[in-house]
Amino acid sequence: MDLSFTPAEEEFRDEARTWLAENVPAEPLASMDTPDGFEEHREWEHILFDAGWAVVSWPERYGGREAPLVEWLIFEEEYWASGAPGRVSSNGVSLLAPTIFDFGTPDQQDRFLRPMARGDEIWAQGWSEPDAGSDLAGIKTKAQRDGEYFVIDGQKTWCSRGAFADWFFCLVRTDPDSERHAGLSYLLVPADTEGLEARAIGRLDGEPGFAELFFDGARVHERYLLGGEGEGWAVAMATTGSERGLNLRAPGRFMAAADRLVGLYQELADSGSPDLDRRDQVVGAWMGAQAYRWQTYATEARLRGGAPIGSEASFMKVLWSELDVELHATALRLLGRDGERVDSSWMDGYVFALSGPIYAGTNEIQRNIISERVLGLPRR
């Protein structure tokens, strides 16, 4: 055990920090959940990619630098500490790409990974349906074989940035007589497919960051089938491991937010009377981010030793999503009557954080997973 960073890791950190200091836009970009902001964020992804920072842990042929997981965690710490923009490509990079690496054919890997990493093709997730949320195995959208094509009919919803995305990764029912986990397939669908319409839905913050997808005889070629036909559930579950675990929300994001919260407390304490209850809430947020950090480095060591991430990923998802809510709620309490103003970014952050315990499997589902699959409690 050596919990200091090696000279090579420190050098990597310095390089990332220096580049970010010189390149992070001075002014925040427009919200990525608006059409203009989406394109601004796409431009930022191009800049990151061209400098080799978009996907540091990926193979070089897809635009990465084959950095070990520890360096990716270091990059995330530096990235969020620098105040850099949110990652508009993260659903593709974090949720779909690990699945393509594991299940994709060489042709699919060559076709999709590099444009995804550069933000040339930005992906949205098409899993949830009006009647299948937490109960994902209840999806009904059908994709019937027609020669080399699948013909899709049905409806998806809650697709983040689905009104602007270039591609969708969808879970569909390819065996019309199947039920539940059987007979599902994982299909990659171009947004410009005929018979596919994406309609924006206003989110809690009023921005068109959600979309519904309507499929009406949309034809998708079989080369866009990811994994085997009828094996979609196993393929999809590999993706949820990434979504809940290490990939989507690294500790650096919350460490940076906790540091900003400490700064906010200092700022307000300088101009008024400090409040010890609120100070303790600030400390609690800082502690949560640090605990996530050390738990993640411990997990990294386990993964390096060959252990799978598995159901333990649910611990991480619950931790970061509830930490994020509490952290922002603390900031709003510190701000008092100014908390409702949206120019401080804390209210925006709070509204966004509230989605965390819902998306990627609600935290109730995560607690079921922890109790049944980690602790081994009886399912019924």
Next chain:
Amino acid sequence: MDFSFSDDQIMFQEAVRDLLANECPPEVVRSAWENDTGRTDGLWRALAEMGVVGMTAPESAGGLGMDETDLVLLLEEAGRAALPEPLLEHTAVGIPTLAEAGGSIAEAWLEQAVAGEATLGAGADGGYAVGAATSDLVLLIGDQIRAVPVAGASLVEHQSVDWSRRLFEVDGEEVVLDADPGLAFDRAAGAAAAQCVGVAQHLLDATVEYVAQRYQFGKPVGSYQAVKHHLANAALKIEFARPTARHAAWCIAAGDPDRSRDVSLAKALASEAVDLAARTALQCHGAIGYTFEYDLHLWMKRGWALSAAWGDAAWHRNRIAAALGI
């Protein structure tokens, strides 16, 4: 950055776990509740024979030259078994502090302590030294470290909720050690954190086992979501406290500049984890857990005691605030 333990460290942990599984069952813990000493017959000797008791001493003093990263897994095991022996006071605090102080006091006590022939106690100055009456030299840690030989000292005993923890106020002739009291305190708090994690893990494991075999309304109570989510919450607290306790051990061993802050992170989270685990364990056991006869309370009470010892969660959270400059 490498958060993996070596094969040797894991083997040492497993050896201690096996020893305690065989030699420290609940009946043995109960014997320490009932007897005159609060200790067990022979477990300290067995641990000395394995090299555990003196492991933190330099090899030149007969120890194994090991540090907190080697000890932390054993402290977790001690908590898991509710071991009523002074692994914290003697091995985690006393020996490295004496070795650091050197001089005549170390000459007088260190080798005997490493061999398990003399027992070192430790307590917060102005607080209590657990097991002082069965110790030979007690270190009282405050703004300085006062070493008090127990022979000839005056001891005032208080009863702990955990009957194996014999609490003593200690006063007597003293030697002020040339050792860092902040480091000694952090060693104690860090060790208490690791033990809290172990106690909490046992409380969780025992409760998972119980609710899987306890039937009500024709189903195991562990199949009800209300019970599951209680246990998931306890598991979450433990999952995130454990790495911070291990990280704190490394900070102590490596002399990290943020040592005190990160020991406080560990102790605050570990105290909170064991508090929740104890609360959850009792609730999920129902009335059987509320009896003196059932073993659960041995761990609950150890958890309550360790949670408050060497700084409770609130104390450590305040110390973090100070370190953050707020």
